[in-house]
Amino acid sequence: MEAYILENNGGIEKLKKVTLTKPGIKPNEVLIKTKAIGINPIDIQVRNSKDILGMITQGNIPQEVILGWDIAGVVEEAGEDVDDFKIGDEVYGLINMPGLGKTYATYVAADASQLMLKPSGLNFTAAGATPMAAMTAWQAVVTLGQIKKGDKVLVHAASGGVGHFAVQIAKYMGAHVIGTGSAKNEHFIRDLGVDEFIDYTAKPFEQQTQEMDVVIDAINSVEHILQSISVIKKGGRLVYLQPHFQSAIEAQLQAAEVFGHGVFVYSSREVLGKISQLISEGYVVPKVTQIFTFDELPQAQAAVETGRATGKVAVSVN
Structure with a gap:
């Protein structure tokens, strides 16, 4: 071979x-x-x-x-x-x-x-x-984000591998989904079914939205994650894809009274089976x-x- x-x-x-x-x-x-x-x-x-x-x-x-x-x-x-x-x-x-x-x-x-x-x-x-991107998104949206119908959810890098799955799964769960991206990716992101699109290149996203129930942050930047914390309501949830950032953001999470969870994906037939069902039923399209x-x-x-x-x-x- x-x-x-x-x-x-x-x-x-x-x-x-x-x-x-x-x-x-x-x-x-x-x-x-x-x-x-x-x-x-x-x-x-x-x-x-x-x-x-x-x-x-x-x-x-x-x-x-x-x-x-x-x-x-x-x-x-x-x-x-x-x-x-x-x-x-x-x-x-x-x-x-x-x-x-x-x-x-x-x-x-x-x-x-x-x-x-x-x-x-x-x-x-x-x-x-x-598998990896969709299972990461499932863990972010369902397992850690605990997103439910009516939640206001902000998905950063909504045009990315994990982000585009997270948008679709969050919409399936009944959330009001806001996706961030650059202007060139607006059409791609809107086609995923977002309720709102934020062009982060026009002005900082934290000046364009507030009071999120859940933020899913796929950006590899402590500074960006700290900005995400600022738009989450008290008692809300932050899910980030860099679990090693935990110590760097813990103080800000506690001060903002926000729950923070880092994602580490793992092999799981059970999770992949749920994703397979959503794909078969047309709710998720890779x-x-x-x-x-x-x-x-x-x-x-x-x-x-x-x-x-x-x-x-x-x-x-x-």
Whole structure:
């Protein structure tokens, strides 16, 4: 099989395409022939930083590091303890998070308990791009945000991978959703179903809205998160995607009487199953805006690394 190994932490040039033996499978695993891979910001963070690689692997960094967690593909082999899937099934999932999912490969061994059948109306590319971002959004909106009908919800970076899923899930929950973005992404964000759009480049968002029940902040900036706290009503909730920011914002959260929660996504068939249902029923539509070939995988990472990609970036594997 072909795979990308991380030679050292650093830039995209550290991703080296090599030929390896297909992975063997354990009794509880399936072997997936990869059809699509989702590229996520954590992929870039782990590539760049040995500290983050160590954190995600809980200090157990293998000699051969294969990145990637999102996958969609076809079951080629099934372990003897696997009852849920058979050869030929089309599946998708978030593999081994936390840990190394090793999905930057043309074949992937995956724990069957982390997979779902791909929704029939979803092509492989969209399916491969969905799990991590959609499951992060679910945790932000449902598990931690506890968003309910009628809540006023502000979603920052609403055109991004997590943001565009968060908007759709919050709307499904019955919230009044306000999305922030730049003017060039207004049409994309409004098409997601937001009730209001805020162009943060026109003037600071905190001058354009107040008294939020929940804010979901996907921006990698302590300063930005502190500004988010200022627009939340007492007793409201802040959900942020950088859990290591907790100590830097704790004092401001307490002063504002706001509950703050950092998201760390994890592999979960239960959550992916709920997302699959919303996709099948048409409430959530993954938006893939850039598709790269397997040979172009480093360039796909570069596209995500700009921080300017709308929707999701995916790699299609023949």
